[in-house]
Amino acid sequence: MGAVVRLLWQTVFLAIGQVWANKVRAVLTALGIIIGVASVISVISFLNAGRDWMLDQIDSQVGSRTMWIWGDVPDAQRGVMSWADVRVNTTEARLLLERAPSIEDLTPMCNRSWEIGYGKETVRGASVRGVWASWHDVESRQVVLGRPLSRIDNEERRHVCLINEVAIEELKLDVDPVGDYLLINGRRFLIIGVLETKESGGIFGGGQPRTELYIPFNTHKMMDPYSGTWFQANMVDAEQADETQAEVRFVLRTHRGLSGDDEDTFEMEIVASAIDFFNNFAMVITGGATVVVAISLFVGGIGIMNIMLVSVSERTREIGLRKAVGAQPPVVLMQFLVEAVVLCVIGGFVGLAFAFVLTLIPKAVPDFPLDEVPLSAVAVAIGMGFSALVGVVFGILPAIKAARLNPIDALRHE
Amino acid sequence: MNPASTPSDVTIDIRGMRKIYRVGDETVRALDGVDLTIRNNEFVAIMGASGSGKSTLMNILGCLDQPTTGRYVLNGKPTHKMGMSRLARVRNEEIGFIFQSFELLSRASSLKNVMLPMLYSRRHLFSARRRAKRALDLVGLADRMGHRPNQLSGGQRQRVAIARALVNEPSILLADEPTGNLDSKTTVEIIELFRRLHRQGQTIVIVTHEEDVAGHAERIVRLRDGKVISDAATDEDPIHRDWVRRMAEGRGSMVEVTDAEHELNAMADANKPGPEVRRGWFGKKRPAEGSTVLPGGDDESGAV
Numbered sequence A: 001m002g003a004v005v006r007l008l009w010q011t012v013f014l015a016i017g018q019v020w021a022n023k024v025r026a027v028l029t030a031l032g033i034i035i036g037v038a039s040v041i042s043v044i045s046f047l048n049a050g051r052d053w054m055l056d057q058i059d060s061q062v063g064s065r066t067m068w069i070w071g072d073v074p075d076a077q078r079g080v081m082s083w084a085d086v087r088v089n090t091t092e093a094r095l096l097l098e099r100a101p102s103i104e105d106l107t108p109m110c111n112r113s114w115e116i117g118y119g120k121e122t123v124r125g126a127s128v129r130g131v132w133a134s135w136h137d138v139e140s141r142q143v144v145l146g147r148p149l150s151r152i153d154n155e156e157r158r159h160v161c162l163i164n165e166v167a168i169e170e171l172k173l174d175v176d177p178v179g180d181y182l183l184i185n186g187r188r189f190l191i192i193g194v195l196e197t198k199e200s201g202g203i204f205g206g207g208q209p210r211t212e213l214y215i216p217f218n219t220h221k222m223m224d225p226y227s228g229t230w231f232q233a234n235m236v237d238a239e240q241a242d243e244t245q246a247e248v249r250f251v252l253r254t255h256r257g258l259s260g261d262d263e264d265t266f267e268m269e270i271v272a273s274a275i276d277f278f279n280n281f282a283m284v285i286t287g288g289a290t291v292v293v294a295i296s297l298f299v300g301g302i303g304i305m306n307i308m309l310v311s312v313s314e315r316t317r318e319i320g321l322r323k324a325v326g327a328q329p330p331v332v333l334m335q336f337l338v339e340a341v342v343l344c345v346i347g348g349f350v351g352l353a354f355a356f357v358l359t360l361i362p363k364a365v366p367d368f369p370l371d372e373v374p375l376s377a378v379a380v381a382i383g384m385g386f387s388a389l390v391g392v393v394f395g396i397l398p399a400i401k402a403a404r405l406n407p408i409d410a411l412r413h414e
Numbered sequence B: 001m002n003p004a005s006t007p008s009d010v011t012i013d014i015r016g017m018r019k020i021y022r023v024g025d026e027t028v029r030a031l032d033g034v035d036l037t038i039r040n041n042e043f044v045a046i047m048g049a050s051g052s053g054k055s056t057l058m059n060i061l062g063c064l065d066q067p068t069t070g071r072y073v074l075n076g077k078p079t080h081k082m083g084m085s086r087l088a089r090v091r092n093e094e095i096g097f098i099f100q101s102f103e104l105l106s107r108a109s110s111l112k113n114v115m116l117p118m119l120y121s122r123r124h125l126f127s128a129r130r131r132a133k134r135a136l137d138l139v140g141l142a143d144r145m146g147h148r149p150n151q152l153s154g155g156q157r158q159r160v161a162i163a164r165a166l167v168n169e170p171s172i173l174l175a176d177e178p179t180g181n182l183d184s185k186t187t188v189e190i191i192e193l194f195r196r197l198h199r200q201g202q203t204i205v206i207v208t209h210e211e212d213v214a215g216h217a218e219r220i221v222r223l224r225d226g227k228v229i230s231d232a233a234t235d236e237d238p239i240h241r242d243w244v245r246r247m248a249e250g251r252g253s254m255v256e257v258t259d260a261e262h263e264l265n266a267m268a269d270a271n272k273p274g275p276e277v278r279r280g281w282f283g284k285k286r287p288a289e290g291s292t293v294l295p296g297g298d299d300e301s302g303a304v
């Protein structure tokens, strides 16, 4: 056992010595391996970084557990049903909270553009949303000044509102506007708090943040009973998206008395589907890269096999000598196999270095959405593993050839 | 040096050995029924004309090759029944083989070259370097351990090869024309080394076609066309005795070679012609240090 370890050890050095003695040849030979490993590592690293970036974006915008539910007329029912017939309502919101344990939090929402006024300033078409107090749990947006909306605000239909920081600028409000009044569609509302402005952008597009106001849901409905309504919910677990959707569907279908083959009169959407979309995209990229990698590793492997065959015939006398002093066939086999593997692994390291350089590019390119592209440990493991595997697969034939040589024939070789 | 368990002191026992090569339609009987027994601590020279089968025999003795038919028992072990791996082990542990062309690894130092057999040995796991140094010391190359073969003279290279052959303490040392590539002075040094090893108890079989080299052995086995034609103590070998007599009388081809050598020396040393000195060589009894070994005459000359 000890002898085997020592032999392996010495064989590795022997092999490194061999490779070092033929540096240029080794690099040219290992080019396929280098390209293969560099592409495996960089593609996986970039995809990982892209996915992380996207999840980050989603989290910073809405959170990956977010789910939307709204009423929808099935295609077949157009003309029979109206939007108003299928609109989600607060009864259903309460039902879901009660009966769908996979829903953690939920708020009904409605939205309208109204004119906002403060003193001489007016903003047209600002988004005013009606929400429950639970909105603060569903969408984590910090209240930087004042207080959040409460249940009582909603139940008593109070004329209170939260504004975002942009509104302060656009309406030229006081730096601390809490306690001031402004006009929404001509009605006086008390400003109870200020929300952080979320930068919209990234994957959801958007551009400049706009004035946003949040008022109690019931107050909103009182001002306009016909505005569109939907639910925004938080799932308990983003991984359980399918189960959650099934639960929601069951509760709503039961409540709406839909039977067997009736179509759903509602729709839902989860952020996770954006992740699915990215995963599909990543799969296509990975598939393409796999083909490139497979081809380059195969070509690399053939190169390795060729060079090892050359090496075996160049060193036939040496092999003969080693056998003459007692190298057993399996030992010779191992020596050449290790040499092929070392050659490939060195190629792998060079490929790794290339991949590393590639991952530095985003930092150098201004405005590139990804800043940090960390080398994926898994990718490095896969890349190095594959290069070693190529060494074994394509090195075995030359190694067998060397191991089978008859010592005296080998020694006579010119 | 042999394990005490060996009942007899027979190291090599060969019976009815044949080695037949088939090249196209032709068959070459390189060895054609050889019987040979070599005992522990013998110093045997194998002689014969070129193509008589000496190397073939040596390669089989060294387990580098296997006979077509016949038995070869080495230290009580029937090697003719062994497979590749076991033969490799026998080569590693019991045989030290020395080649005419040294067969050193050109990129490795002397020390690394000598350590090579222990790389494949199970026995000397932790003592490899120490043993290699001792072996190099034994052949007088303690100060050349870091040198590569191309930094050494022919004689030094062969001594590295001898150290390599000795490093695993083989029961038998086999040398196929070890001095074939060496000049006469170096030949003397190498032969001296063999004699010393023999005095220390090493069993040695050496192939040579030089009578003066063979003269150092205790016993001469002569081959012709793959058969043993003569097997006798050196003193009793008629060809060798004849050669010694002719040497003593200053006759024969040896003289011509010696004269030619003198002429060359004189030419090289033109302004100071060397003194006319005739150097003699009388069998095993070497008169003095510094005497030159004469290259042997053609080994066909005395063949009966």
Ligand SMILES: Nc1ncnc2c1ncn2[C@@H]1O[C@H](COP(=O)(O)OP(=O)(O)O)[C@@H](O)[C@H]1O
Pocket (backbone or CB within 6 Å): B021, B022, B023, B028, B029, B030, B048, B049, B050, B051, B052, B053, B054, B055, B056, B057
């Ligand atoms: N590999 C081989 N294939 C065919 N013939 C061989 C081979 N090796 C040796 N021989 C033949 O066997 C005979 C003995 O060769 P060898 O043992 O090398 O002679 P020596 O060493 O005495 O000069 C020669 O006739 C040689 O041609």
Ligand SMILES: [Mg+2]
Pocket (backbone or CB within 6 Å): B054, B055, B056
């Ligand atoms: Mg020969």
